[in-house]
Amino acid sequence: MLRSTRLYTLGLIAAVLMGWLLAACFGAAGPAPTEAEAPAAEVAAPAESEAEAPAESEAAAPAESEAEAPAAQGTSTLAAVQERGVVKCGAGAGAQPGFAFIQEDGSWQGFNVDFCKVVAAAALGDAAAIEPVVTTGTTRFPILQSGEADVLSNNTTWTSSRDTALGFNFAPTVFYDGQGMMVRVDSGIETLADLDGASVCVATGTTTEKNLADVMRKLDIEYEPVTFEDTGDVTRSAFEEGRCDAYTTDASGLISTKVLFDDPDSVKILPEIMSKEPLGMLVRQGDDNWFD
Known part of the structure; x- marks a missing residue:
């Protein structure tokens, strides 16, 4: 277990260093992974099919309303963020130490939150200018689609089906998991x-x-x-x-x-690793200026 913890810590350090290399918020994204990619370890998850993926089935875009985010109405999310002065960042449920955890004083800490701060520093010049938004496995995609969050930093796996079917753009992978x-x-x-x-x-x-x-x-x-x-x-x-x-x-x-x-x-x-999980941040399609 000590070895696993050391490896996990080294992984976090490496990922943070990689994250700081992202130019102008995200930098240039690498090629999206394919569903037929080879497994990372002893046990491989078979190729993902659109008909079977539960994550996508939960992510239908909500109906458009007057309260919809500016980006969904054709205005740049980045411009709206700069006018508002704060980044609304979907960072998880706040219950995972090391990634997104709500402290006793109500503040958010962790790896996912740190990347929210990276975006705020790049877009606003103030790493503290973030508003964490609680997201879960089933709510994260509708929250991003509806504009309740400007970006998503919630341990989300980059899959080709999500990349093509849900109306999102993935930033470079910040943590490679299984x-x-x-x-x-x-x-x-x-x-x-x-x-x-x-x-x-x-x-x-x-x-x-x-x-x-x-x-x-x-x-x-x-x-x-x-x-x-x-x-x-x-x-x-x-x-x-x-x-x-x-x-x-x-x-x-x-x-x-x-x-x-x-x-x-x-x-x-258990020793088996069951899948490859390239985790990264997401923005809505059309918000390409986040990558400039």
Whole structure:
């Protein structure tokens, strides 16, 4: 676990250094990943299909209203941000230490929040000029589409279907992750194969949910998904309360939230990595001046 924590810390440092190289907010984006890309480790999630992806099904654009964001009405979001003097940044649910966590004094801290500050510094000359917007796996895309947030910094995986079908542009990847699995130490579970017949807690509206289904089908493992809209720490808490046998999310999320358990030593992370997860920020299509 110490080694995993060190690797996770090094990953954060490397990603932050890379982020500061982004010119004029985001810089030049690299090529989008393809769905047929090879797996990162021992267990690969099969290619994503549009018909199966739960994340996209949750992300239908809301109806246009008079309160719609200026960018959705044809005005530059960047210009609106500069006039307003603050960046509204979808940073997560505020319950993931190291990425987006609400402190006791109400302030937001973490990796995702730091990238919100990078954007504010570039656009407004003031890193503190941000307004964090609470987002979850199911609400993040509608919130960005509706204009409630100017940008999204919420551990969102860059997939070709999201890149082409949802009306978003991805900034360069800021954190390269992979999906992991957490179980109880006393469960006797050592590998994914041991999960046959088990229940797994997973956040709905995410690539995590789909990857789990794909990998379990590939390995011919019968399991029961126990799904939650992750409006904070709901999914992890459900696992800690014994409502499922295992808990899956990005490996970085498993490591960072392990400290929230009453007894962190009572749980462990399995060695298999189930997917590739290039995580980055998003803006709406048409907001290309964020990249200039």
